[in-house]
Amino acid sequence: MEVDPKKCVACANCVPVCPMGAIFIDPAINRATVNLDECVECFTCHRGMSKEHMNPTLVRAVRRVAKLFRFRFEPEPDVCPTDALTPQELAWPRVVRRAFSDPLVPHESTGIHGRGTEEVKTNDVTDRVKEGEAGFTIEFGRPGVGVRFRDVQKMTTALVSLPVEFEDKNPVSSLITDRATGALRADVLDEKVMSAILELKTRLEHVPAVLERVEAVAQGLRTIVSIGVSTRCDAAGDDRLAPVLAREGYVFFRGKTNLGLGRRPTPASA
Amino acid sequence: MTNTLHRFGAPETQRDDYIVFAMASKGINDVGSAEKLRSFLALAVTHGPVNVGHALKGGMYRPSENLTPLAHWSRPADGDPEAVVRSIEEPSTVAAVFDDVAKVEALLRDLKAADLGISVNIASLAAEANACCKRAGLTRHSIEYSLGFHGDLNQLPDRHVLELSTMCGHGMVSHNFARKMIDLVRENRRTPQQAAATMARFCTCGIFNLTRAIRVLEQARKGE
Numbered sequence: 001m002e003v004d005p006k007k008c009v010a011c012a013n014c015v016p017v018c019p020m021g022a023i024f025i026d027p028a029i030n031r032a033t034v035n036l037d038e039c040v041e042c043f044t045c046h047r048g049m050s051k052e053h054m055n056p057t058l059v060r061a062v063r064r065v066a067k068l069f070r071f072r073f074e075p076e077p078d079v080c081p082t083d084a085l086t087p088q089e090l091a092w093p094r095v096v097r098r099a100f101s102d103p104l105v106p107h108e109s110t111g112i113h114g115r116g117t118e119e120v121k122t123n124d125v126t127d128r129v130k131e132g133e134a135g136f137t138i139e140f141g142r143p144g145v146g147v148r149f150r151d152v153q154k155m156t157t158a159l160v161s162l163p164v165e166f167e168d169k170n171p172v173s174s175l176i177t178d179r180a181t182g183a184l185r186a187d188v189l190d191e192k193v194m195s196a197i198l199e200l201k202t203r204l205e206h207v208p209a210v211l212e213r214v215e216a217v218a219q220g221l222r223t224i225v226s227i228g229v230s231t232r233c234d235a236a237g238d239d240r241l242a243p244v245l246a247r248e249g250y251v252f253f254r255g256k257t258n259l260g261l262g263r264r265p266t267p268a269s270a
Numbered sequence: 271m272t273n274t275l276h277r278f279g280a281p282e283t284q285r286d287d288y289i290v291f292a293m294a295s296k297g298i299n300d301v302g303s304a305e306k307l308r309s310f311l312a313l314a315v316t317h318g319p320v321n322v323g324h325a326l327k328g329g330m331y332r333p334s335e336n337l338t339p340l341a342h343w344s345r346p347a348d349g350d351p352e353a354v355v356r357s358i359e360e361p362s363t364v365a366a367v368f369d370d371v372a373k374v375e376a377l378l379r380d381l382k383a384a385d386l387g388i389s390v391n392i393a394s395l396a397a398e399a400n401a402c403c404k405r406a407g408l409t410r411h412s413i414e415y416s417l418g419f420h421g422d423l424n425q426l427p428d429r430h431v432l433e434l435s436t437m438c439g440h441g442m443v444s445h446n447f448a449r450k451m452i453d454l455v456r457e458n459r460r461t462p463q464q465a466a467a468t469m470a471r472f473c474t475c476g477i478f479n480l481t482r483a484i485r486v487l488e489q490a491r492k493g494e
Contacts, residue, residue: 016446017472044442048472050333052341074459076342077450078333078468103273103440103474104326122295122389123412137414142276143436144445145425194441211417218421225421226276230414237400237409245415252415253281255396256274259403260411261381262389265299 001039001046003032007084009059013077014045014085019144019194032084040146040194041090042101050076051083093187100171101194107171117170117199120230124262128167130232134207134241136164137228138214140221141195147223149175150189152196155225156182158217159198163206167199204231207244230256273439274365274393274477275416278432281395287437287482288374289393290314291365292386299387300361306386308358313384314366315351317377321367323476327357331470331478347467354476369481371402378406430490434483438473447472452490462487 003014003023008031014023015032022038023045025031059081066073075081090098099107119137120129129135138155141147152172160182166173175184202210207229218225231241245252274289292310294303311322323329330349334341358364368374374392381390392399396413403410419426426432427445434448435441451465460468466483470476 016450017444018446019441019444021444021446042441044444044472047474048333048442050337050341050471051335052337052339054339076337076345076468077447077454078471079337079341101441103442118293118295120412120414121291121293121391122298124389125295125298129412135414137275139276142439142441143278143419143426143432144441145422215420221421223421224419224423224425226419227417228275228414229417230412232412233410235409237403237411239413241413241415245417250417252417253395253397254275254277254284254416255393255399256414257392257394257396257399257403257410258412259378259381259390259392259408261386261408262295262299263387265301265387 001034001041001043002086002088003034004084004086005029005031007056007082008032009056009063009082011075011081013075013079014049017045017049017078019044020146038192040101040192041094041098042194043087043098046085046087049078049080049085052079052081053083054081056082093191096188096191097193100196117167117197119199120258121256122262123232123258124260125264129201129230131234132204133231134202134204135230136200136202136210138198139195139226140223141193142224142226145224146192146194147196148190148192149184149196151221151223152198153182153184153189154221155198155214155217156184158213159200159210162210162213164200164202164210167201170197170199172196172198204240204244207241208248211248273475275414276436276439278429278436283433284395286369286485287394287479288368288371289365289477290368290374290377290390291363291393292388292390293363294361294388303361303388304358306388307361307364308355309384309386310381310388310390311355311358311364311366313380314377315355317368317373319351319366320369320481321349321470321476321478322351322354323365324354324358325363325475326360327354328474329470329476329478330354331467333471347463363475365475365477367477367479369479371398375402375406378402378408382406382408430486433486434469437478437483439477440474442472442474443469443478452487455487456491
């Protein structure tokens, strides 16, 4: 993403909008500028801000006069008065930033929007995580910090030695070049994204070991790691995962509950 | 997507925050699911959600491509849930956010009767969702627990900012923008309702809870 200096009037509305803090008013040119190394191509600025299409010369003149008299103009904070934010054509590997950061772009590996995973949201249809099993979502970069794939690789390489199964239909898994080592493709390691989710599955009895490893690796990463753990409930709707987590000392109260209303189409209705 | 799982805040701050969302499974039951997703959201709208959204088209509160300067005095205050329902043309995730568990329970009863055949989930306090299911005559199938944030926690902002910014699970409401909204409310330059609607426009999935945001802004205003 770039800012068109011919259009920008340096109102700074876009500065706090950027989730990565990558936009600033460059004093050398008095225009909003995007730090492209920190920009994750999430399109929050371009899509989220409403657009006026005012004449930049007129707006700059008005702002100069107002500044002389110390007038404080309070524009709507989510508006770019001159539609100055300008998307760029992205090539590999930079295009991977947008795939992982812009929720409206589908991941090529899964065809799913968002961060590209169904997890247990459709478990009533997919039966992906069964009773006695635990599914993990290990999310890097949220909230609002971002992550480079070099840090994600530290986790993938640390987890391969545990009895876990990486989810195939997952965008991070699609970047793993060697399932034996967990190494990601080298050309994306320095790319920064808003968030990346690693999905894997294991038996319930291995949950403590996986959590211990994830926590240990997370301590050394320059990002935030959000952990989600899931399981299939029994016929009464109870789960054997909660006691395991409680024994490990976790405090947990928020979750996603699958209501079991989904079903596979019958052959006649397919 | 996990965009609804990790909303920050103590349990008592989440008792007015329930996201009910539906989706089909790609390659299994997604063919022909657009109509079922429209039915889901149309049912949800009858129970008075505070926000609804379609993952590909946006929520009730949307940015505008063509504002005029006169908009400073005439921004629409309310969103249009029916517009979101009409916009559903292809399979994706659709969501409705409620601030009252009684409304959620009523919706679950309707969904059980409708038998749409698509997956429905509730992101909320887990115990509340489980109890609500039982009251509605449903048995939960699977559960995913949030174990919170780990790693370099020094990079996280203060709790009010986090409570607001994490209500967009894709990170479209930046910490700095949430902080700016708090400051505008504290300086009485915007009402909590205006600030909440402004943040909601950035959330493309429509899962930003305005009721909760207004409450957080009121607390932040007074320094609570």
